[in-house]
Amino acid sequence: MTTLPLEDYNIYVGDCWEAFNGFLADSHYSKVFVIVDENTEQLCLPKLKAHCPTLLEAQLIRVTAGEQHKNIESCQHIWSTMMAAKADRKALTVNLGGGVIGDMGGFCASTFKRGMDFVQVPTTLLSQVDASIGGKLGIDFADVKNSVGLFANPKAVFVLPNFLETLSARELRSGFAEIIKHALIADHRQWMSLLQEEDLQQIAWEQVIVHSLGIKQRVVEEDPFERGLRKALNFGHTIGHAVESQALHSDDPLLHGEAIAVGMVAELFLSHKVLGLPLEKVQQATDYLLTHYGRRRIDLSNPALLLSLMRNDKKNEGGKINFSLLPELGQVQVNQTCEEALILESLNFYQDSCHQPTNAR
């Protein structure tokens, strides 16, 4: 087990049941809630109960799996359950699930009676590397991702790579996109190392997760409230979030990492155009992303909608669309704005790349 000490709390990565039991024993909470969805109730909760006997008495709060349920109605269900159980502010919420449960459960805990403690037990790769640091909590509102929420830190995060065995290959790949992003914005050596990874099933996860969390930690601790530097983490997300939002209600929704992979390809192109990232580097990273994430066409029939979704991103100010772009692989510059025509060109670059033969990796 590796312990990553942050300013306000610890992240435990690996076989960390003992740390979890120690935390529970030291804390004397008046009541414990465990938020699950149908997947984590079936696949992860039995392990949690087997390793943490005090949680046998915890009260379950069930929400429906899926990003489309990360909404105010689910919050009302969570708050109602807490209220019916007469929970006080000395209760604890354990969020056992992926990003939806972590973001929404943390938001509900932080706002119930103006704030009870919560811990994150992320069960997807995405939530293990992305949602464990940064204190971003919230829900989707009016079809805009994470548009209602707040910043608050958990009391602890327990990352159990064993839970990754419960994921489909597709979900695992989705989470891997954030690991790729962390390398691309901040660590060229890690990027070269990821290029060698052929098979996600064979990765030594504890080590890769700890490394990726370390990158995010450095960025977030310099800018906890996303005033500046932290926008570095937004690489791939301005376009990725818009593509994800557009696909949310389609027949074929994208997983977050899949959308971010699309966004990273388009924003690699923007990085070339705006900051002079060498074209062969764009091509190298694009080939890698397309190989891992498939050549999935995106719907470009309504570019005005996509641009409008980008304009609604939280990082924007004064109506301009804000990007974090790469002058080199492993480096990032925040607060880059692009003309709409260039943004559309970058989406076409993605679409065209899907038709090109991939260069040998």
Add this chain to the structure above:
Amino acid sequence: MTTLPLEDYNIYVGDCWEAFNGFLADSHYSKVFVIVDENTEQLCLPKLKAHCPTLLEAQLIRVTAGEQHKNIESCQHIWSTMMAAKADRKALTVNLGGGVIGDMGGFCASTFKRGMDFVQVPTTLLSQVDASIGGKLGIDFADVKNSVGLFANPKAVFVLPNFLETLSARELRSGFAEIIKHALIADHRQWMSLLQEEDLQQIAWEQVIVHSLGIKQRVVEEDPFERGLRKALNFGHTIGHAVESQALHSDDPLLHGEAIAVGMVAELFLSHKVLGLPLEKVQQATDYLLTHYGRRRIDLSNPALLLSLMRNDKKNEGGKINFSLLPELGQVQVNQTCEEALILESLNFYQDSCHQPTNAR
């Protein structure tokens, strides 16, 4: 004008339009929203616009007046309006109204895209003396007052006693209850001075408000997140909130201060029983409260409901009902628990007192 400097922001009390205009000119917000209800739109907004010309371009967000609209549906309306206006995190919300607008507008601003700035322009006496300090924001949920919310401070508070002219005598009295409470828990001299006030219409408000805010400031700054001492402010509120919640959906709802006046009488009785507050002091304060607030009978037909509402109060821990009681007028002790039978006795004391002739003041 008096400026009360707090740790994070200033409260301006008096004729503070110039301070408001200075704040707006210095801040460069990308957009300004003004939240109003039908009363403040008619009675207060014209003055705001007349004195702050830059606010002529602000976007109004209208909510329906009344505690029963301090709910998640109203929040959805506020967030939707902000979203439709493509607001970013550099926008500002001006909450022009009483506690409902201040608490709910502050909550919505603090959670929109994880937080935009807001300023409070409280228009009722209650919100001027109570909601200006402490950072408590939120809404009612599942019939429990303020059960969803968070702590966040405004950028500034502008208290204009002139707005009190827009209030009915009943609303003015309601706000006065918090001024009485501040004196009873912390300032015997101020309590003696309030005993001399016969006519609320004749009070020199700027001075009384500044004094009352000073008491609250001292309590809150010692305990910003309500871990201990701040519970002092809860005097009258454990029972008062329950009485208020019960009456919320009745034909004859109580204003907040009216419910707190009931709660203070009952908790004066508890103070006598638990901490030995002399009975003649209980009688003195009870007479004063009944004279100001009328002899309004409360519904005691369902004591289990009232106790259940008290148990749901945020300050409770581990299922016990928590009180802040007075060993002397002008002093307070927090974390006092009472048996249910005694609590019911205190409610009967209130009810019986309504039948007694008032002693001369």
